[in-house]
Amino acid sequence: MKTVLRSHLQEGDYRRAAVYSALLHVAILLFFTVGVSLLPSPAPIELGLGAGGGQGEVVSVGLAADTGGGAGMYKPPVTNRAESAPPPPPKKAERAVDESKVPPNVFTQEKPKPKPKEPEPPHRSRPKKETPPKQRAGLIPRESDPGKGTPGGAAGSGGGFGTGRGVQIGSGSGEGGQIDSWYIRQVEQRVGKNWLQTSLGSLQKVQAVATFLVLPSGQITDIQLEQRSGVSSVDLAVIRAIQASNPLPPLPYELRSRSVRFKAVFEYPTTAR
Amino acid sequence: MKKGLAPSMRKQVWLVPLCILLSAAAAAAQKTDATIFPTPTATRLAVADFTPRTSASAETQTALSVFNRVLLDDLKFSEFFVIPSKSFYPLKPLRAPQDVDFSNWQVSTLDVDFLAFGNLQVDATATVVEAYLYDVKTHNQVLGKRFTISDPTLIRRVAHEFADQIVYELSAGASLGVARSQIAYVSQKGDAKEIWIMDYDGANAHQLSFNGGLNKFPEWSFDDKRLAYVTKLPTENRWQLRIQDVDGPVRDISIDASYVSSPAFSPDGRLAFSAHTPNSRGADIFVAGPNGRGLRNITNAAGIDTSPTWSPTSAQIAFISDRSGSPQVWIMDSDGSNVRRLILEGGHCDSPDWSPDGRYILYSWQAPEQWKHDIYLVEIATGRINQLTRGSGSYESPHWSPDGRHVTFQSTRSGSKQIFIMSVDGKNLKQVSAYGINESPSWAPYPPATPEQ
Numbered sequence: 087m088k089t090v091l092r093s094h095l096q097e098g099d100y101r102r103a104a105v106y107s108a109l110l111h112v113a114i115l116l117f118f119t120v121g122v123s124l125l126p127s128p129a130p131i132e133l134g135l136g137a138g139g140g141q142g143e144v145v146s147v148g149l150a151a152d153t154g155g156g157a158g159m160y161k162p163p164v165t166n167r168a169e170s171a172p173p174p175p176p177k178k179a180e181r182a183v184d185e186s187k188v189p190p191n192v193f194t195q196e197k198p199k200p201k202p203k204e205p206e207p208p209h210r211s212r213p214k215k216e217t218p219p220k221q222r223a224g225l226i227p228r229e230s231d232p233g234k235g236t237p238g239g240a241a242g243s244g245g246g247f248g249t250g251r252g253v254q255i256g257s258g259s260g261e262g263g264q265i266d267s268w269y270i271r272q273v274e275q276r277v278g279k280n281w282l283q284t285s286l287g288s289l290q291k292v293q294a295v296a297t298f299l300v301l302p303s304g305q306i307t308d309i310q311l312e313q314r315s316g317v318s319s320v321d322l323a324v325i326r327a328i329q330a331s332n333p334l335p336p337l338p339y340e341l342r343s344r345s346v347r348f349k350a351v352f353e354y355p356t357t358a359r
Numbered sequence: 360m361k362k363g364l365a366p367s368m369r370k371q372v373w374l375v376p377l378c379i380l381l382s383a384a385a386a387a388a389q390k391t392d393a394t395i396f397p398t399p400t401a402t403r404l405a406v407a408d409f410t411p412r413t414s415a416s417a418e419t420q421t422a423l424s425v426f427n428r429v430l431l432d433d434l435k436f437s438e439f440f441v442i443p444s445k446s447f448y449p450l451k452p453l454r455a456p457q458d459v460d461f462s463n464w465q466v467s468t469l470d471v472d473f474l475a476f477g478n479l480q481v482d483a484t485a486t487v488v489e490a491y492l493y494d495v496k497t498h499n500q501v502l503g504k505r506f507t508i509s510d511p512t513l514i515r516r517v518a519h520e521f522a523d524q525i526v527y528e529l530s531a532g533a534s535l536g537v538a539r540s541q542i543a544y545v546s547q548k549g550d551a552k553e554i555w556i557m558d559y560d561g562a563n564a565h566q567l568s569f570n571g572g573l574n575k576f577p578e579w580s581f582d583d584k585r586l587a588y589v590t591k592l593p594t595e596n597r598w599q600l601r602i603q604d605v606d607g608p609v610r611d612i613s614i615d616a617s618y619v620s621s622p623a624f625s626p627d628g629r630l631a632f633s634a635h636t637p638n639s640r641g642a643d644i645f646v647a648g649p650n651g652r653g654l655r656n657i658t659n660a661a662g663i664d665t666s667p668t669w670s671p672t673s674a675q676i677a678f679i680s681d682r683s684g685s686p687q688v689w690i691m692d693s694d695g696s697n698v699r700r701l702i703l704e705g706g707h708c709d710s711p712d713w714s715p716d717g718r719y720i721l722y723s724w725q726a727p728e729q730w731k732h733d734i735y736l737v738e739i740a741t742g743r744i745n746q747l748t749r750g751s752g753s754y755e756s757p758h759w760s761p762d763g764r765h766v767t768f769q770s771t772r773s774g775s776k777q778i779f780i781m782s783v784d785g786k787n788l789k790q791v792s793a794y795g796i797n798e799s800p801s802w803a804p805y806p807p808a809t810p811e812q
């Protein structure tokens with residue numbers, strides 16, 4: 087074997103190749119961890135083959151510039167996709183995550199007691215927080231999350247290639263696209279079922295965003311309120327909706343190799359997706 | 360190759376840990392894998408029968424049956440919750456939190472979000488109710504209350520109180536509940552029409568006026584302590600504007616008027632009413648201070664202006680005027696300026712009532728060529744009109760509940776004029792008066808004081 091190698095590779099050539107290879111790897115890594123954030127987020131190109139709500143053979147192909155894609159069991163979108171993907175969410179919103187962490191046991195804290203009745207002004211308007219209009223792509227948004235990546239994510243550099251039922255090929259440090267599957271829709275329904283209409287009180291409009299992590303066992307952890315609604319009772323109800331959904335069913339096979347971080351956009355009245 | 364890595368290669372070895380480090384850092388950074396857009400759903404509430412705490416004495420059983428029925432009726436009428444039938448409930452009685460097996464309440468036939476339960480005991484000295492509300496999904500206690508009353512006949516009040524607390528808690532404070540609220544109305548028994556007050560569900564009806572004459576148009580003050588109405592005593596031939604405290608004392612507001620009707624308190628304590636005085640051209644709307652002082656004619660127009668109702672900010676008044684021909688709903692500022700017609704349909708409008716949130720006005724309307732009234736709702740900003748009642752009988756004198764989710768009115772749908780309540784979406788219609796002729800209901804603006812706890 088060594089003889090064979092020697093016969094094909096001169097020592098000098100090998101060294102050079104190794105150095106180039108390492109430098110190239112670093113360059114690619116830097117490109118995906120830093121460089122991507124500088125680029126405008128392009129419209130993803132997805133090819134969904136096969137029919138049947140993610141049951142069939144599905145291949146999604148991401149181009150090099152497409153930092154998403156590559157997930158198994160991709161469900162074809164039902165609604166029209168926007169012509170171009172929206173710009174990445176403002177950085178400010180991300181920073182708000184840390185500032186507005188809510189402990190998972192928020193419900194065990196003392197709830198604000200009902201205030202003694204006072205002759206309320208008949209306009210029981212609550213302070214409403216003006217939230218910027220949400221930017222969202224078509225169905226399951228491939229919202230880019232620039233500057234962040236994950237190994238073993240759904241995307242490979244230069245085009246992650248997922249074939250078939252969730253078998254994911256492609257490692258690398260792409261930031262990963264958003265996954266979609268029957269399981270995700272189930273989680274959406276479950277959390278929605280625990281988000282109670284009555285908790286909205288008399289508010290005409292509500293928006294809050296929370297994130298949580300689902301372990302392979304289905305256990306929900308790390309609930310964080312990313313964007314507050316501006317009304318504490320609504321925030322509590324949003325956290326409760328996630329807590330009350332715990333535990334979720336175990337992650338499906340194709341997602342079980344890791345935990346899944348969900349972003350839940352609590353929006354009322356619901357706008358078209 | 361046996362020499363090991365070449366020197367130039369060795370120099371690059373540091374790149375390996377760097378790569379690993381960068382990869383790990385990238386992994387640590389949070390990212391979202393999936394975004395979901397949950398849609399809110401109705402709150403499902405189970406109301407388990409309360410049980411005797413120690414012994415099931417006859418008094419305790421009687422109190423329990425009243426309590427359980429009233430609590431369930433209140434919560435159903437609140438229209439906030441989906442309440443699954445009790446026939447699906449687990450059979451195990453729940454006395455205290457430790458008796459609850461939450462998984463039993465999450466089976467598909469129930470699948471409730473919250474569970475109300477508790478216990479009750481009537482003793483020689485006191486009646487004690489321990490009431491709980493638990494979040495079935497998170498197992499958190501939402502309410503834990505202990506009510507002590509000296510008189511077991513007050514048990515309805517305790518049920519109302521607990522129902523309102525559940526509504527307040529689960530509606531995020533949007534409603535104080537209406538279970539403790541009261542309705543004033545006119546009841547005719549024999550020739551006299553007297554003012555009566557009852558609980559919102561028709562219980563505890565008691566008479567307020569005892570003058571044997573005709574008493575009409577009761578209207579609550581916004582502190583719930585007084586009622587304004589008009590009286591024609593049997594010995595007199597003129598109508599008198601009168602204010603009576605709920606606990607008895609009566610005060611007359613002297614006005615030089617041949618006719619006075621439909622008083623209405625403003626949230627800031629002023630009093631508007633319709634009167635025909637020697638100086639007015641027909642009946643006009645007058646506004647006076649809390650004691651009847653500072654009387655001022657604010658319409659002063661030809662024709663009949665009547666039935667004033669205040670906006671919740673006390674800045675505007677809606678009223679009925681026939682200045683355009685037939686009686687219609689008009690709006691003006693409380694000083695009489697900016698008069699405009701709100702309802703542009705023909706027919707006859709009557710008894711407008713401004714919603715607690717200021718957005719709507721309830722009124723009754725008799726369509727042209729029709730013999731009966733029905734209740735309608737107009738959205739002030741858009742002028743959009745909704746019909747709330749249909750079917751046989753006439754529906755008149757609508758009045759909002761304090762939480763703006765319900766309506767009371769009089770109707771002949773069951774024969775004679777009686778008082779009804781229903782949700783503003785037309786559901787949950789209930790007749791709450793029965794004997795004699797009952798009309799002109801006025802729902803008290805806020806629930807009265809809570810029973811001792």
